[in-house]
Amino acid sequence: MKKFRSIRGRLFLIFLFSMLGLLLIVSFVYYQRATEQIRSKMSVVAEKNISQTAGLFDVMLKGYDSVTKSLNSNNELMRLLRSSSAGLSVANVDLDRKITDTIGAIFYSRNDIVGIHIVTNEGRVFSFDRSVGATVRDHSEQEWYTRLKRSTGEMIWLGVYPRSLMSGGIERPVFAFGRQLYELSALKSIGIVLIETDVDAIVSALTNASLGPGSDVIIQASDGSEMIRTNPAGSAEERIPAGWPGPLKTGEVQITDKKDVMITASGIRTADWTVIGITPKGELQLELRQTQRFLLSVIIVLVLAATVLATFVSRSFSSPFKRLIQQMKQVELGNFKGQVHVQSYQELNVLVGSFNRMVRQMDELIERIKLATLSEKNAQLQALQSQVNPHFLFNTLDMIYWMLDERENDRLGKVILALSQIFRYGSEWEQASRAPLRRELEQLRHYLTIIQTRLGGRVHTEFDVEERWLGIEVPKMFLQPIVENAVKYGLEPVDRPGQLRISTRERDGKLEIVVADNGVGMEEETLRHLERSLEAIRSMKAGDEEEPELEPGRKGIGLQNVHLRLRLLFGEGYGVRIESRLNEGTTVIVTIPIPPERG
Template sequence: MARRFRSIHSRLFFLFLTCMTTILIIVSFLYYSRSLDIIHSKISDIAQKNISQTAGLFDLMLEGYNSVTKSLNGNYELTRLLQETTNNPAVSVINERTITNIIGATFFSRKEIVGIHIITNAGKVYSYERQFGGVIDINYEQKEWYLKLKASSGNMVWLGFYPSSPVNRMQQDTVFVFGRQLYDLTAYKSIGMMIIETNPAPITEALSNVSISPNTRAFITGKDDHIIAKGEQEGEFPVLNNLPKPSNGHKIIVDDESDQLIVAAKTSLADWTIYGITPKSDLNAEINQTRLYLAIVIIALIIVSTVLASLVSRTIASPLKLLIREMKKVELGNFSGSVNVNSFDEINSLVSSFNRMVHRMDELIERITLSSVSEKNAQLQALQSQVNPHFLYNTLDMIYWMLDEKENERLSRVILSLSQMFRYSSNWGEASQTTLGQELEQIRHYLTIIEIRLDGRLETEINVSEEWLDVILPKVTIQPIIENAVKYGLEPLGTPCKLQVFAEQHGHELHISITDHGLGMDEETLRQVRESLGMNANVAIESIDQPRRGIGLHNVHARINMMFGEAYGIRVESHRGQGTTVTVVIPIPLQRRHADEYSHRR
C-alpha cells in the first residue's frame, strides 16, 4: 500500500483533490457571504429602479391625458358652440353634430379612450363613446366625482378607477376616469366640465413593473390616502396611514426595516404615490434557493474534482507508463512500435520525440538495407532498361539522312555527343551517384543532338553557379525531365522555343529548375502528374517491369526519395499555354551548410 502511494498517479490524485477541495470550500464561503449582500443590494436597487421607471411612465401617461383635456378646452369652436343658444331646430342639430364631431376627433386621438362626456352648466350632456345609447344618471350632481370636478378651478382632477362608467349607466366595464372644468378662455368663466374614461389596462400594466415577486402588492394612492388604482395581485393591503410617504425632496424611498420591503415614489404631474410592498419571505425564499443551489454546486464540484483528479493523474502517469514499456521494447531491438497519447504538451512533445527517434532509427536501418549494392544495381539496371529506344532510333535516322546529305560537320557533332551519352549512361558502377557538374555535361551533349534535330528552333540557357557543381544527385536525373519538356512541351509548337536550366538555394535545399516556354498542361493533367509523384518509392520499384514511355518523372522522383528521403524529389508547376517548370529538390551537403552559416556570421 505504501509503495502504491509513492506512485506518481496516487500522489497527483491526492494533491490535486486536496487543493481543489480546499479552494472550493474557501471560495464557496466567500461567495455565499458576498452573495447575501449582493442579493439584498440588488433587490433594493431593482425595486427602486422599477418604481422610478413606473413613476416616469405614469408621468408620461398623465401628461398625454392632460394634453387631451387641454386640446378640448382650447378648442375655440367647441367652447363657442357649447355657449350658443338658438331657437332654430336645424341650427341646433347642426351645432350638436359639430360638437360631437369635435369630441369624436379627440376620442380617436388615443386608442385607450373609451368615452368622452361634456356636461354644460345648462345641464346639456354631449357624449362620444364606443357604446352608444347610454342612459345618463339623473342624480349625477350628487355624485362624488361631480362634486370634485365642480370644486376644482380648471385643474386636472384624477378620479381613479371606477367599476363602471360614472356617467353612462349602461357601460359596466372598469374604467379609469379623469376630467376638468371647461372654461371660456376669452371671458375666463366656467361653461361646464369634461369627463374622460379610459381603458385601465395601461395603468395596470404599468403597475406590474413594480412587482419583484409574485406576492408584491402594487397600488396608487391620492393625496387623501385613498387608493386610486391597484395591480392585479390579490392580498390584504396595509393601513395606508402607516406607510412612508415620499417628500418633494425625496421622490423615491426604500424601507426594509420591517418584515416587508416597501418602495414608494411620487409622480410629478399628479399628487399620486406609487407603492410596491413585497414580503421579506419572498426575498428569503430566493436566498434559500441560492443556498440550496450553492450546496448542490459544491457537492457536484467535489465529485467533478475527484473525477478530474483521477483523469489528470492518469493523463500524466499513463503516457509515461506506455513510454517506459515501449522503451523496453526498443532495448530488445524492436523498432516497429510507437506510442500514441494525447496528454499535456510537454508529455506529447516527449512522446513525439521518442516516436521520431524510433522511426528515424527504423528508417535508417531500412535505408541501409535497401541501399545495399546488389539491390541498388538491380534497381538501376531495371531503371536503365526503361530508356526509351525511340531516341536512339531517331538519332540513327538522323545520322542516316545526314550521311545522305553529306553534312559531315553536323554528323561528327551528333556522333560525338551520342558517344559521350552512351559512355555516361552505360557506366553504372558504384550505384548511380554523380555530381551536378557531370550531369550538366551530359545534358549539354544531349541538347546538342536535340538542337540539331529541331533544326535550330530550340534555344537553351543553363545558368548554374560553380559552387553547386560538386553537389551529389542520382545519375540521369535531369535528362528525362528535359526529354519530356522537348517532346510534350516544345516540339509540338513547331516554332522557335526556349528551355532554361538554373539552380537556386532555398534554406538547406538546392532547387534545380527546368523551365520550358511551351504548351503547358491543363489542370486535370497537372493533377494526375502530381498524384503519380505522390506514390511511394516502393510502388515505383514494383512498377519497373511494366512498359512505360521513357524513364519518366515518377522514377526520377522515386530515385531521389531513395537517395535522400521522402522530403526531397520533384515538384511540378504548369499553366496551359505558358509552359511548365519542373524543380528537382535535393539537400545541400552538411559541410556546405556549415560553411554558409560561418560566412553569414562573419
C-alpha cells in the first residue's frame, strides 16, 4: 500500500477507476439485452449429430469388414498360406515374399491401416506394417489371439489399444480387429488375420457428435465397457445413468436431460456398439457464449488500454521525481559521479539543477580530501621503508671487512654480488613501492646468501610458494625484516643447525605468507608483550595524526614496521600475526588480500 501513497500511485488509481466504472456500466446494460436472445432448445441439433455419427461409424466398420473379407476370398493367398512352411530354402523364401506382397497390396489400398498381420495355425506370422514393412517372424499367444481363435469366422472388434499388438516399432494408439481365415473350398481354418488402423480416424468421426469444446463423446461396447472417448480427462461416466440407454434399434436415438448436461445415444449396428454424447448445458447456449466472449474481449482490451493510459499519465508526471530520488540514494551510498538529466516542468528543472551542482561540489571536496590523505600515507610509507636498510647495511659491511681480513675472496664475491642486488632492488622505491612476490622472494634469496655466509651454513632455508601467487603485487622488502628477526633472535642463539621455511596458503579468501623457524622461540610473557604492540597498531584509526609508540624488545621494531605498512596499504583485516613456543620455534603469518582475478 505504500506505493499508492506516492504521486504516481494516486494519479494512476484515480484515472483508472474513473474509466473502469464507466466501462462496467456500459457492459452490464449490453449483457442484459444480449441474454434475451439466447436459444433455449438444442436437442434437435444434438440428435441429428449423434445419428450422423452412428451412421458414419457403420460405414467405417463395414469398410474394415470388407478388408478382412478381401483377404479371406483371395484364393491364391489362401493357397500360398496353406503351402508355406519354415525353412531357408529358395522355394520357401520365394513363397514368403509372394504372401507379403499380397498383404502389402491390401495394406496400401487404405491410408488409415497401420499393420496387417496373418498368423497361420502352424504359428508363422506374415506382417506388413508402417514400422518395418514386410516381415515373417514367430508369434507368442496373447489374450486377443485367443479371442480370434475362438471365433467361428465372424468379425471380432477388439477395440482401441495404447500401442500396436504385433509391431514393436509403433508406439501409438491403434484400433484392432480381425477374424479367422478359412479355405472356402474345404471350410478348413488356415489361421487368423489381425488388422490395426490409425485411431485418429475414429476420434475424427467422434468429434462430429461434439456440440462444443466441453462436449464428451464415448463409444461403449455391448457389455457397457468404455472403448474410447474424445475427452480422456473428463468424468462423463459418472454422469451417465446406470443401465442407460439399454438396447437400441437401428437408427434409434435416445435423449435424456440432467441438471447440468444433456446426454444423447445411438446404436452402431455393425459392431453392436453405442455412441453416447454428453454436452454441458453451458455448451448449448452458443449465442450467449459468443456474446460473452465478445464482451469479455472488449472489456479486456478496454481495461488494458485504460491501464496503459493511466500508467503513461502517472509516469510522465512522477518519473522525474523517481530519477531524482534514485540519484539521492546513490549519493547516500557514496556515489557522487551520477547526474540527473530531465526535461520536465520548470519548477522541477530548477530543483534538479540545484541537486546536480551540490553533488559536483561534494565530489570535488571528497577528491581533495582523498589526495591529501594519500599524500600523508605515502610520506608515512617512505619513512617506514627507510628504517629497513641501515641496520642490515652496517652488519654486511662489517662482515665484508672481516672476510677481507681473512682473504676469503670467493665467498666475498658472492656476498658482494648479493649485496649489489639488494641495493639495486632497494633503490627503486621512487618508481614503485610494490613488486611482484616473485621479485620479493629473489631479493630474499640474495639476503639469505649473505646470512648463510655469515653463519657458516648453519641455517637451511626452504621455499614452498605456489606458482599461482608469484605474480601478486606485495609491499617491497616486507619479508626481509621478518626473516632477519627469525635468524637473529631465533636461530643464531641455538647450537644446532637451524631450519627456516617460507610457504604460502589460502584461507578465508586471503593469502597467508608463513615464515617459520625452529629456533629458541619465545616465552609467553614476551609473546604477549609483542602482541600488545601489534594490537596498538590495529586499533589506530586512519585519521590519527600520531603513530603508536613502537615498543622495543625481541622482534619488535621490524614486525611493527611491516604490520603498519600492510595496514596502510590494504586496510583493516590484514597484517602480521605471531605464534611461538619456547624451545620449539616461532611462526610469523603475513596476511594480504588476493586480487579478484586470482581468487
